[in-house]
Amino acid sequence: MPRIHIPSSFSPAARAPETPVFELRNPRGHALSIQPISDTVVRVVHQLPLRVFPQKTNGGIAWEPAAPSATVDVNGTNGTLKTNALTVKINFDACPTLQWFTKDGTPFHADSKTRAYSFDAASGAVLHYVERENYLPTSEDEFTSTEPYVHPERNEFVYGLGESRGSLVKTGKKFTMEGRDALSYDWENGDPLYKVNPFYTVYNKKTKLWHGIFYNNLSDSSIDLGTEVDALWGCFRMYRANSGPLDYYVILGDGTLPSVLTEYARLVSPAGPTSAFAASPSLPPLSQFGYLSSSLTLAAEAHAQESIIQFLKDCRIHGFPVDGLYLSSGWCQDEETDDRNYFVWNRSRYPSPADFGRIVEKELGVQFIVNIKPWLLAAHPRYDAALKRGAFVRPAPDAEEAEAAMSWTWAAGFASHKPGSYYDYSSRAACEFWDEQIRAELLAHGLTGMWIDNNEISGLEDDEERFVGEVGVFGIKGGNVETRMGWGGGEIRVGSVGKAVQTMGMARTTYETVLAARPEHRPVIVSRSGVPGIQAYAHATWSGDNSTTWKALQWGTKMTLSVGMSFGPGLYGHDIGGFAGVHHPSPELLVRWCQNGAWHSRFTVHSWKEVSTTIWMYDDVPGISDAIRAALAFRYRLAPTFYSLYVTDYQRHGWPILKPLLWHHSVDPITLQLDEEFLFGSHVLVAPVTTKGATTRRVYLPAQANDGESALQWCELDTGVWHAGKGDFIELAAPLERTPALVRAGAILILGGACTRNIYDGVASRTALLFPAPSGDSQGSFTLIEDDGVSNDHTGKGVYTELVVSFAATEAEVVVDYQVVHGAYKLPYEVIWFELPRGDKRKLVMKGGKTERRKEDEVGIVVNV
Secondary structure (H helix, E strand, O other): OOOEEOOOOOEEOOOOOOOOOEEEEOOOOOEEEEEEOOOOEEEEEEEOOOOOOOOOOOOOOOOOOOOOOOEEEEEOOEEEEEOOOEEEEEEOOOOOEEEEEEOOOOEEEEEOOOOOEEEEOOOOOEEEEEEOOOOOOOOOOOOOOOOOOOOOOOOEEEEEOOOOOOOOOOOOOEEEEOOOOOOOOOOOOOOOOOEOOOEEEEEEOOOOEEEEEEEOOOOOEEEEOOOOOEOOOEOEEEEEEOOOOEEEEEEOOOOOHHHHHHHHHHHHOOOOOOOOOOOOOOOOOHHHHOEEEEOHHHHOOOOHHHHHHHHHHHHHHOOOOOOEEEEOHHHHEOOOOOOEOOOOOOOOOOOOHHHHHHHHHHHOOOEEEEEEOOEEEOOOOOHHHHHHOOOEOEOOOOOOOOOOOOEEEEOOOOOOEEEEEEEOOOOHHHHHHHHHHHHHHOHHHOOOEEEEOOOOOOOOOOOOOEEOOOOOOOOOOOOOHHHHHOOOOOOEEHHHHOOHHHHHHHHHHHHHHHHHHOOOEOOOEEEOOEOOOHHHOOOEEEOOOOEOOHHHHHHHHHHHHHHHOOOOOOEEEOEEOOOEOOOOOOHHHHHHHHHHHOOOOOEEEOOOOOOOOOOOOOOOOOOHHHHHHHHHHHHHHOHHHHHHHHHHHHHHHOOOOEEOOHHHHOOOHHHHHOOOOEEEOOOEEEOOOOOOOOOEEEEEEOOEOOOOOEOOEEEEOOOOOEEEOOOEEEEEEOOOOOOOEEEEOOEEEEEOOOOOOOHHHHOOOEEEEEEOOOOOOEEEEEEEEEOOOOEOHHHHHOOOEEEEEEEEEOOOEEEEEEEEEEEOOOOOOOEEEEEOOOOOOOEEEEOOOOEEOOOOOOEEEEOOO
16 A cells, blocks of 8 residues: 655755755755746755655756746745745745745745645655645535536636646546557546646636646656545645656746746747747648648558559549648558558558659658557567667566567557567667668658657556666757756666656657758658657647547547647647547538638548548538538638748747637636637637537627727628627527638738648738728737748748738728838748728728739738848
């Protein structure tokens, strides 16, 4: 049985060089250290006695420099730590407790009294208990309302944990932080899932303050956000990690959600907390915002090479542009055993990989994204070669004469597993072997995108097996994750550091291989699993192997918003139509899923069925394919807006493209619970239809915004009809061909040209849709980012153009303008055309400069860059 102990009898320790500004130690060897790394971010570490529980990594804990403004004062068994933005009060007359306040004295976070820093004396697991809002009912009907409702006396709302089950609000739920191959999981109750993201945010609607907690630990863990109740201890949230130390960051930012998320993004990104922030060293190519096709079955057909080429041609024959194809694992499936032998082509199905790559990538203009996994089966023809080089995870010390750890790994079909070994991406041998296989078997044949799959490493079950620790998680040094965790510096137990570090190692190694081989091109790495910081090397991910159900469609939106509030990869979506299930999506479900997915930053149709799901499979049903074509065509035209939002919001700040309504409207308490409609950018409210048979949609229209704007006006995107935001629901028509979307006054949407082949068809045309308020004066602007969409010149050489497109409207006219903020990229167009909503008859006027007109209700600005 676990023995949970609470350390006590602490006293301040003398500060040594390169140690935190405040440290407590006790005679038993426990240390509690507090280090403000900026005015608004503070790190806390509880280190167990090293003589009993050795440090989880050989390098020890590396500390970031203290914030220059930090001061510490100690009086008896109380201490006070201050920065320019916050105060931490420390009591250590028993088990230490920390209380957190803003600089004006507003409390926002507190440890639980008497047992905040506990540990399991048998295993070395570490626990952290913090206070939460009183969970006792405030009224007899508090929890019975079926309508979105926030009780006036409820103030605390918890969000985050990335790709996790359930609603957007995580209050009162418990989660397991371990990666799993969660085929056909339950969206409402399934746990754990694919990704590990031990970060959550808390909003207090009384104080209107946000703060975040990031637990810097990738060992198996759990987070209880209020499931457990106990009258002895009161109200609490709890984090438990199987291996210490307890290492966490409290993030205040400026007290707003965007600032908290940016500070978290800065913490877990390679540039580190003191450098200029960028989510990734490179941007995704523009093509990754287009339609990315896929099918597990198609890749395993007898003549797969021919079938896939024809499939891509069929896409365009049926009126769908296509930019990518996910090549599932059938490409390396053994003809006799059905086992997947990665990097060994099935030459019966794929007689000429070089011709395959040339035809698809060069002639058809479609990028391959090839499925590869982090192991070799023991029967793999190259297993012995990798074994001799030391590429695999090391065995436990008690494994007799074993040269590598042997695990059960996926082999062929459902529940099919055979012995194999995982690569150890912390070893130079594994990184070099992996590099060689990708170069020789994929890149050399012109297949350029990598789909790193099954990288939860869930089959690695023995905590005593070892990683060699030669290469860090990020492969670099400086204030980043592996430095803070002490990753590297020699062999380390799997259970101490956690399997999930290999998820990051696989992404980093793959990225570095592809970039080194094709330095002028943006690497395309897509990862099913993820950890904090994975976006540095894998721009894209998805919700894994979902089901063909209406529930998957409905609850997928909630998950998308949760990932976005946790700084997941910037390109995110779901397998449209559903991956698992013996049935295909019905015509109605397929349409609604495509309409929803058209607003997500990643649009992929993928399935594991006897006959592949395709977006034209219901061509014989009147109206079905037309509705899907319309949704996809509009998505393609939105490409300039998608891409600009990715750069300005995600790449520069860590903010998602799709946001919950609370992002801009948390002043309205109802929005704190809304997670089936969302914001695209800042001003477009999308209410996808996710209910079978529905032909109308209730849509909530906020009346005010967090920036102080009130009396908001919302325009139906497709009709030009305006609605006053009254903080209430309206009912909108939602026939099968329509997804209700409303645009807040002040918005600008930038459209590209129509696309028939792929997304690059539309780069030479730009149209700005303006949404001035229907009456009175109003204004709006949008930052448009333009580059070649292919090379690394944007991030590497600053070759991009940034325009601020704007308007100022009166009752009589709308004056349009633009400013060049950065002008290093030559635009492929000369004119930006402007349009007003349907029915708006005001005159469009250019503010100086040269104008052109295509028709009476349009004006075009000649852009000089």
